[in-house]
Amino acid sequence: MEKKRKEMSEETIKLEENRYVTPNTTICNGILRSKRGQRPAHYMLRINSYSKLAVTKLESYESDVFEAGGFNWRMVVYLRGKNQVRDQHISMYLAIAKREELNAVREVFVHFKFFVYDQIRDQYLVIQDVTNGYLVDDSCVFGAEVFVVQCSGNWECLTTLDNKFKDSYIWKLSNYSQIVEEFCESEAFSIKGKTWKLRVYPRGDRSPKNEFLSIFLVLNEDESPVARKKWxxxxxxxxxxxxxxxxxxxxxVAAWLSQRRNTWGFSQFLSLKDLNEYTLIIECQITCLSEVEHFKQ
Structure with a gap:
């Protein structure tokens, strides 16, 4: 049987693929595509302003963790494709979120589908991998699994704010070498509707001390009780x-920030040997900002 499977011609495989085709489904290169009106059961990811996000330094985006079948998963989207299909397609992958869950079972057999929402027709394109060779010598093997679809209501939205803006904040720090506190912060300032601060460690934020100037951008946003966010x-x-x-x-800098991890910058921004006791002018210029909101109905 295995030998016969390997010797199957492309014409035979094509005939087998055609057996799966219905008026609402198509198969191309072993990928089955169909359409349906029902939303995905486990998770949804919405990306707004895709064209703006695609020109940033963000190569791929990993969704928040969602649970299905007793395991934790993520959707991984490569915005400009991956490997040979770069800049031609969007690439999508399913990834297990916690590798330690595989320690007990070593491997997991997964039957999964990807969905792309047709916003004009209000229906979903269902994309599913189809393995060839189900029917060989007019014989096949059947099994049964019952999967009850229950919508979790979990979803997230990724929005790229206008990446044409280059808003800046300038902070004048006088006699910085005389500052005795471990660090000092600028006044709060607003860029693109978010509140920020600059934080400076005049003698560095870690050992060895008194060798480097440390500078960080701090996201000064309160935790939202309605939706979890990151930027x-x-x-x-x-x-x-x-x-x-x-x-x-x-x-x-190109970094993810959230209420829990709200600081990003440089511990060794520059050597103190290159500075003197004159006033420092510290500037932060934000060139692009994308926002992710998580929702649960």
Whole structure:
């Protein structure tokens, strides 16, 4: 039987694939596509302003964790495709979220489908991998599994805010070398509807002390009781020294921020040997901001 399967011609495989085709389904390269009106049972991910997000430095996006079949999963979306199909397609993958769950079972057999929502026709394109060779020598093997679909109501929305803006905040820090506190923060400032602060450690935030200037951008948002949020930010941290001649240092950041992990920057932004006791001008320029909201009905 195994030998016969391997010797099957492409024409035979094509004939077998055609057996799955109904007026509402198609098969291409072993991938079955059908349409239905019922929403996905376990999780949904909505991406707003896709064209804006696709030109950022974000290569892929992993959804929040959702549970199905006693395991925890994530959807992984490559915004510009992966490997040979880059810049031609959107690539989608299912990934197990907690690898330690595999320790007891070693492997998991998964029957899964991807859905793409047709917003014009209000229906879902269902994409499913179809393995060839179900019917060989007019014989096949059947099994039965009953899967009761119960909608969890969990979903998330990824929105890219206008990435054409380049809002900046400038903070003048006088006599920074005389600051005795471990760190100091700027006043709160608003960019694209979010509240931020700059945090500076004049002698560094970790050992060895008194060698580096540490600078961080802090997201100053309160925890929302309605929806959990996180943000993908691309920004530049810039320091200008008022010496003669003046000097400028800058570093670029692309990072995820949330209420729980609300700080991102550089512990070794620059060496203190390159500074003097003049006023520092610290600038933060946010060039792109995307927002993710998680919902549960």
């Amino acid at each position: 993908f930010a691309e920004y530049t941290l810039r320091v200008k020294n008022q010496s003669v001649p003046p000097r400028t240092w800058e570093s670029n």
